Amino acid sequence: MDVFDAIESNVRAYCRRWPTVFSTAAGTKVTDERGREYLDFFTGAGSLNYGHNHPVLVEGMIDYLRSGGILNSLDTMTPAKRDFLRILADHILGPRGMSYRVQFTGPAGTTAVEAAVRLARIATGRERIVHLSGSYHGMTRDSIGVSGLGAPRGVPPAIRGVTTVPHEFEQPSAGRAAEELERAFTAPGSTPPAAFIVETVQGEGGVRPTTTARLREIERLCRAHGTLLVVDDVQAGCGRTGPFLSFESDGVEPDVVCLSKSLSGVGLPMGLVLIRPSLDVWDPGEYSGTFRGNNLAFVTARLALSEWWSDGALRRSVSQRSRPLVQGLAAIATRHDWLAPPTGRGLMLGLPCADRHVADLVSTLAFAQGLLVETCGRRGEVVKLLPPLTVTKAEVEVALQILEHVTDQVAGSRPVGSTLPAAT
Ligand code: PMP
Numbered sequence: 001m002d003v004f005d006a007i008e009s010n011v012r013a014y015c016r017r018w019p020t021v022f023s024t025a026a027g028t029k030v031t032d033e034r035g036r037e038y039l040d041f042f043t044g045a046g047s048l049n050y051g052h053n054h055p056v057l058v059e060g061m062i063d064y065l066r067s068g069g070i071l072n073s074l075d076t077m078t079p080a081k082r083d084f085l086r087i088l089a090d091h092i093l094g095p096r097g098m099s100y101r102v103q104f105t106g107p108a109g110t111t112a113v114e115a116a117v118r119l120a121r122i123a124t125g126r127e128r129i130v131h132l133s134g135s136y137h138g139m140t141r142d143s144i145g146v147s148g149l150g151a152p153r154g155v156p157p158a159i160r161g162v163t164t165v166p167h168e169f170e171q172p173s174a175g176r177a178a179e180e181l182e183r184a185f186t187a188p189g190s191t192p193p194a195a196f197i198v199e200t201v202q203g204e205g206g207v208r209p210t211t212t213a214r215l216r217e218i219e220r221l222c223r224a225h226g227t228l229l230v231v232d233d234v235q236a237g238c239g240r241t242g243p244f245l246s247f248e249s250d251g252v253e254p255d256v257v258c259l260s261k262s263l264s265g266v267g268l269p270m271g272l273v274l275i276r277p278s279l280d281v282w283d284p285g286e287y288s289g290t291f292r293g294n295n296l297a298f299v300t301a302r303l304a305l306s307e308w309w310s311d312g313a314l315r316r317s318v319s320q321r322s323r324p325l326v327q328g329l330a331a332i333a334t335r336h337d338w339l340a341p342p343t344g345r346g347l348m349l350g351l352p353c354a355d356r357h358v359a360d361l362v363s364t365l366a367f368a369q370g371l372l373v374e375t376c377g378r379r380g381e382v383v384k385l386l387p388p389l390t391v392t393k394a395e396v397e398v399a400l401q402i403l404e405h406v407t408d409q410v411a412g413s414r415p416v417g418s419t420l421p422a423a424t
Pocket of ligand 1: 108203234
């Protein structure tokens, strides 16, 4: 028995899907201790949008460490934080005509969501939050409360003041979807909600996009009822779907935006919320904590913004790189009655399978062939692909070959009768 089995908690999960010891990585490739190489199409759950250990970011970290720069600064001021804020303003907010203020939350997606939910309640003096079925916003109390994938064990079931609206995926009739959405704002006897929290593409829920029309309708209702529109861009943001902020292509203007995962670009933890200035009603220190100033992450985040977001090149290349992957997945899906056409946007893609069992099998067999892909979805039935935004054409081709081979293998071993449910 190795030390992981001996003393690491039973809660560990990804190591069960990929039972090897990963030791080094570069770009899309990860190598384990035995020297086996894998193509990483999961990229730290979307926290490595520029691939592993990009030399620009690694050199930046080494230089900063050598210079004796401060690592934890709480929320005091440092040159590293100043440079990051400047570049965020110059490369992201300014060119998009956005004037958000930046709150550094705890260093994870879930803490950004917690801060957004609490701020919405304070700023509006209301309590209720509306969210979509199938959404996922994190593992801390309020984030679980506004997630639509069911509460994990140990969390009291009744978290107050949350209304669930069916996502389009669950509610194919447009008329009923619009009715249910409207009712979340106007239910008789209830105060309108403090906030509507939404992912433009549901990540954990199965790579299910929320349509532009639906996002705009949510925004219209939010404006009509004084409700804040919160976009959780933790997974879909930082270029994953093409634009730096995923909602840019939908033409909506959220009041609050949650970002984390790929902000630092090298997997260093970092989380923040963007807040419309008039809503920045926090008292100093009201939402405080030890880890508000990961300066190494500020350094790499600044370098990532200047390397990839000073122009529109990466955004354009995401759609170029996405196209062959989508086409390849679509071709694979036509070969088997238990696969549906790919879902998603940009390089956030899902391959829906008939059930959890086959999706797990695809992932397990892909690992054996040297490809890392995870599963997600309402029933764990979707194979998720999150390659680096810098993935090469050749790497996409290899991944597709592996998936084609693996899905043929699955077809050979699949029990009779597990075909794709009609809903997908
Ligand atoms: N929001 C979304 C949309 C996410 O996908 C995730 C993580 N998968 C979170 C929040 C929570 O982020 P973290 O795991 O860093 O707490």
